[in-house]
Amino acid sequence: MSSKNYKRVYVWELPVRIFHWINVLCITVLAVTGFIIADPPAILSGAEASESYWFGTVRVIHFGAAYIFFFNMILRIYWSFVGNRFAHWKSFLPFSREMRKNIKHVLKVDIMLQHDKTHDVRNISVGHNSVAALSYVALFVVALVQVFTGFGLYSDMSGWWLPDLFAWVVPLLGGDFMVRTIHHVATWVFIFFTLVHVYLVFYHDWLEGRGEVSSMFGGYKFVSEERFRKEGLADMPQKTPPAEAPKAETNPAT
Template sequence: MLIHTDKKAYVVFSLWLRIFHWTMVLSVTALFWTGLYIGDPGFAAITGNPEPTFAIDGWFSMETMRRIHFIAGVILTCSFIFRFAGALWNRGDRLLPKFRQKRYWYGLKETTLHYLMIPQKHEHHWLRNSLARTAYMMVYVMFFFEILTGFTMYSMVDPNGILGTLFAPVVTLFGGEYKVHIIHHYIAWGFLFFTIVHVYMAFREDVMEESGEVSAMVSGMKYYAHDPIDIEDLNGKRRRGERIDKPSGTTYRPSDPNDPRERELQDND
């Protein structure tokens, strides 16, 4: 465990956001593995039963896997809705990319060069850099379509039922039930790819920058030697984003405007 004796602590992730994160991790894991099983049970040829739903009884029956998949999907959907509800009153939970600001594009370039190990004139500290904000926004879009296509497929069990009628326009929009399945399938693999990159980046940042990136999703705190340049994005309600100067406990103070790093960023705003 890293000891951040020479750095300042910032409350970055709210309890609400951390609960969403780990609920999402568990539900997506359950969804991915049960989804693989549903897509290719792999036991029909062994049992000789052409109907995979009843080929194996117990936990590994198709019926049980579909039930687990559906329950995990409902949990993910609820956490997804509550995630956006929490962002309504937690300003720090709304770290979205600001495409209209030059700082965003400057940060995107700087972060890309940083991950490519290319030295730069000034290294800036971000609570959430432009690349991460863009990636998370794309993930939320993926969540929306994965949930939409998932419930659409579930509704097709009874096309004439309430859900079948409700989601019928989605089938029409995507050009048929088969294409809905394909979209759902590819987005699921997209989540796997994102997870691999996300875990690698988190551990890389934690080891190289010693910012507490990995433990932050448990404690909510990250550590920096300098004030992050996007700290104003957290200075909302619930005293979020305050700097904790140990042991004095004083809170965040604006960065020095004469700092060359600040002047460089102001030129890019």
């Protein structure tokens, strides 16, 4: 395999990265507090109820994190209209033939671990690959389910109009019990998603060596030079790497 020159490309803009990590934090907090609310631990305490409020605190954290999760999601939707091409809403749905071809490639090479007959550099995605993009769409749908069922359950306790917008969800689904069950079960989808998502990030980082893991911290990915001629990525604003790391620009790897 010939040695390639890689160029640093700014893929994940700062709002995308902030969204990602706030989302990580919110989902973690919401899942942990959610499971505590569903099945509180047995605490045998002689304390009077008037001196203790821990369960109420857990619920406050859950509801607060839910609001942050929700508004964070709204900001990400906004950014999918004004952000760069990798953050754009169009990059999440397989509209083009290339994207549909990419789905086949990823399923074949990365999921089923087969090998392409001919090497095509365009198969290596710069932003999301098309299968990953679909998984984020699916996660977005599950997040919506959580928002609707969560705020639906919460609306009765709230005096604010925002949660009240979701009050219709409870009667639609036939009562609190069903809504709660859906809310609870959907939490597991986030857990399954996280397992697969983190694994695949490591997988791509290990096999492709283009900075998949670190890209969500710094925003940069490394793209082979031959790719630029083919897709005109060079038009994109390139950040010159800091002087103390000159190797980054033309780091010869595989």
